[in-house]
Amino acid sequence: MVRLSDVAARAGVSVSAVSRVLSDAPNTRVSESTRRRIQEAAAELGYRPNFAARALKSARTHVVGLVVPDVTNAVFTELLHGVEDEAYRLGYVVLLARADGLPEGVDIIGRLIGEGRVDGLIVQTGDAMPDSDINRLIAGRMPVVFVNSIHPEGAGSVILDDERGAAVAVDHLVGLGHRRIALISGLASSDTACRREGGFRAAMERAGLEVGERDVTRLGYEPARGAEALTLLWAGEERAGEERAGEERAGEERPTAVVVANVNAAYGALAAARRLGLSVPEDLSVVAIHDAWTAEHTWPPLTTVRMPLREVGATALRAVVENLASGARADVVVTDPAPNLVERASTAEPRKKN
Numbered sequence: 001m002v003r004l005s006d007v008a009a010r011a012g013v014s015v016s017a018v019s020r021v022l023s024d025a026p027n028t029r030v031s032e033s034t035r036r037r038i039q040e041a042a043a044e045l046g047y048r049p050n051f052a053a054r055a056l057k058s059a060r061t062h063v064v065g066l067v068v069p070d071v072t073n074a075v076f077t078e079l080l081h082g083v084e085d086e087a088y089r090l091g092y093v094v095l096l097a098r099a100d101g102l103p104e105g106v107d108i109i110g111r112l113i114g115e116g117r118v119d120g121l122i123v124q125t126g127d128a129m130p131d132s133d134i135n136r137l138i139a140g141r142m143p144v145v146f147v148n149s150i151h152p153e154g155a156g157s158v159i160l161d162d163e164r165g166a167a168v169a170v171d172h173l174v175g176l177g178h179r180r181i182a183l184i185s186g187l188a189s190s191d192t193a194c195r196r197e198g199g200f201r202a203a204m205e206r207a208g209l210e211v212g213e214r215d216v217t218r219l220g221y222e223p224a225r226g227a228e229a230l231t232l233l234w235a236g237e238e239r240a241g242e243e244r245a246g247e248e249r250a251g252e253e254r255p256t257a258v259v260v261a262n263v264n265a266a267y268g269a270l271a272a273a274r275r276l277g278l279s280v281p282e283d284l285s286v287v288a289i290h291d292a293w294t295a296e297h298t299w300p301p302l303t304t305v306r307m308p309l310r311e312v313g314a315t316a317l318r319a320v321v322e323n324l325a326s327g328a329r330a331d332v333v334v335t336d337p338a339p340n341l342v343e344r345a346s347t348a349e350p351r352k353k354n
Contacts, residue, residue: 002047010041023091064320065095065118069126074292075263075309076124079147082313083122090321099129120320125149127187127220143323145316145330149191156323156330158316160307162192163199165339168305169259169287170203172341176349178285182215182255184229184265193218196261196289215255226265227272230258234276256350257285263292263304270298281348291342300345308337
């Protein structure tokens with residue numbers, strides 16, 4: 001078994017210097033060249049820290065919990081990669097847990113908070129997460145950072161530039177010539193949905209386009225909700241046509257394009273379009289916020305706005321570690337890299353009317 005003294009001898013420094021560098025001790029005063037020499041010596045010798053002994057000494061586990069609504073959701077893959085990459089760099093391990101769909105009586109939040117398994121938590125709330133769980137997280141002593149949602153009562157947050165993401169989607173559709181654009185949004189209670197709707201409306205206003213009363217749905221981010229939303233957009237227009245048959249009302253024409261505020265809901269919207277006999281993108285262009293590997297394998301492949309979820313994950317992990325060291329609370333909007341369009345086959349110029 002490789003010991004600290006072996007690393008110290010290889011690097012030509014004291015054991016205490018090795019201990020401070022390899023444990024990321026605050027205020028470690030060594031030069032960058034010395035730090036690099038210690039890290040290289042540890043890697044060459046295959047040194048592995050004794051986390052059990054470190055935990056007993058410092059009352060720290062060097063484990064951070066990441067709680068997401070659904071671990072099978074492809075959107076969270078980039079978030080997890082960002083958290084894990086930064087955790088590895090800082091000497092932490094990530095414990096992944098899901099919060100939704102657990103058997104009755106399973107209290108994952110209570111166990112993570114109460115059993116000392118983790119030093120801090122990164123939490124992506126879902127629509128089904130009870131307010132009681134969120135309140136327990138905020139009220140506890142453990143450092144908690146929420147991603148993609150803001151909870152001002154004592155917890156940190158790391159969010160995306162959701163307004164800009166929605167604007168990128170609208171600007172793309174406007175550039176193609178669309179003038180009647182609808183929004184399939186999340187629940188009205190969702191932080192991200194509110195910000196994305198705000199960005200959508202602001203971009204439409206800048207383009208000189210109106211948002212009709214029937215042009216926004218707020219049913220949620222799940223595929224089934226996306227399908228329901230698109231069906232309602234079309235059914236609502238059919239009802240309007242029946243009520244005022246024969247009248248020319250340009251303001252109530254069906255949309256030629258739709259922005260979907262989450263890629264998962266967009267999958268449902270594409271399925272609903274097929275059931276309604278709509279051809280995408282000939283009859284309806286569809287662009288979704290968030291990119292995922294699954295977006296390349298829909299039919300047609302889905303145009304998306306890629307959001308910097310990997311950077312959100314890394315920033316959230318750093319925020320937890322900084323809170324452990326100094327008690328500092330982070331409230332960060334990740335703007336670099338900026339949201340960018342990934343153009344695939346689900347958007348095109350609107351079909352010209354005969």
